[in-house]
Amino acid sequence: MEIIDYLGTPSRLPPWITEEELQVYADKFQESGFTGALNYYRALDLNWELTAPWQGSKIRVPVKFMVGENDIGFDINGIRQYIEGNIFRNLIPDLEVVMLDGHHYLQQEKHQQVSEEILSFLAKFPAE
Structure with a gap:
């Protein structure tokens, strides 16, 4: 399909x-x-x-991954299980997954929430 x-x-x-x-x-x-x-x-x-x-290389910097719960690509080929499971987290030890009520164009559909998530992530790393 x-x-x-x-x-x-x-x-x-x-x-x-x-x-x-x-x-x-x-x-x-x-x-x-x-x-x-x-x-x-x-x-x-x-x-x-x-x-x-x-x-198989690990990503060794903090990552915030955002996805829409209803993104059509989220349920294809086991992507949801990959993201929610341990393999993704093992490759990115400092991973934060955020699932928002939205679809594929999450940054347009939920622009305020996406902006807030990005800003909250960046706030963890104050400029020196």
């Missing part, structure tokens, strides 16, 4: 995006197409190959 198979056609826009904002995206994609946006996915295998030497 492909990600597109999970998507439905909405009957109306969600409250976190206006018609005007959507039109800006539509205009930009009309100008340039989807090549840039799709290249990320086209390069996934290449990215795995390029980062293979570091597979």
Whole structure:
């Protein structure tokens, strides 16, 4: 099953995006197409190959990982179990996972909460 198979056609826009904002995206994609946006996915295998030497390496800096509980990518291929389980935490010992009531575009949908989470994380590291 492909990600597109999970998507439905909405009957109306969600409250976190206006018609005007959507039109800006539509205009930009009309100008340039989807090549840039799709290249990320086209390069996934290449990215795995390029980062293979570091597979299993630990991230030794503090990390705050935010995800929307209803993000369509969160329940594909065991991602939820990976994030909630021990493997993710073993690779990032100083990990804080924050799950917000939201979807894939969490920074738009819950912008106030996301900003507060970022600021609270940064406040742990005062400038010297």
